[in-house]
Structure formats: C-alpha cells, structure tokens
Amino acid sequence: MDPSDTTHRAANPLTLVRALETGFCAGATTVYAVRVADATAAAATATVTSASGPNVILSANSPGSWGGALTVDVAKPLADAILTVPDVITLAADQAA
Numbered sequence: 001m002d003p004s005d006t007t008h009r010a011a012n013p014l015t016l017v018r019a020l021e022t023g024f025c026a027g028a029t030t031v032y033a034v035r036v037a038d039a040t041a042a043a044a045t046a047t048v049t050s051a052s053g054p055n056v057i058l059s060a061n062s063p064g065s066w067g068g069a070l071t072v073d074v075a076k077p078l079a080d081a082i083l084t085v086p087d088v089i090t091l092a093a094d095q096a097a
Contacts, residue, residue, distance in 0.1 A: 044068045
C-alpha cells in the first residue's frame with residue numbers, strides 16, 4: 001500500500017503509537033520521536049459563553065490539530081456543592097497581557 005495514496009486508506013492507520021510498537025516488536029531498543037509542525041501552527045481555542053456574552057477563552061497547551069477535538073462541558077453545580085479555590089494567583093498588569 002502506498003501511504004501517499006489518499007484513495008486507499010488503511011482501516012487502521014499508522015499512528016505514532018503503532019509505529020513505536022512496530023519498531024520495538026521488530027527489535028528496536030531506542031527511538032527518537034520528534035513532533036514536526038508548520039511554523040504557523042497555532043493552539044486551538046474555544047470561548048465559553050453565557051447569556052450575558054463571552055466568559056472565558058480556553059486554549060490548548062500546544063499547537064496542533066489535536067486541540068480541535070477537545071470538548072468542554074459546563075454544568076450548573078448541585079445545590080449542595082461547595083466551590084473552592086485552592087490557589088489564587090495575582091498577575092501584574094504586564095503579565096496579564
């Protein structure tokens with residue numbers, strides 16, 4: 001099968017995990033894996049909104065298409081829920097930008 005032939009994709013594509021598994025099963029003892037991304041790659045973001053408008057912007061911690069698959073569920077807390085904040089971090093004005 002030609003991996004560049006987009007008309008005949010394998011049902012079980014070769015992912016990084018499968019490539020590493022195949023290499024180690026074939027006797028590899030050391031593998032160097034490096035993520036390659038376009039210089040313009042950006043981290044995915046999502047804005048959580050309410051009836052009053054945007055509230056918070058969530059950003060993936062690194063660039064890549066993987067961030068586009070993340071989902072966020074926001075639900076009203078139960079009546080007996082106690083909300084806590086373990087740490088409060090205060091940023092200077094130049095850090096918040």
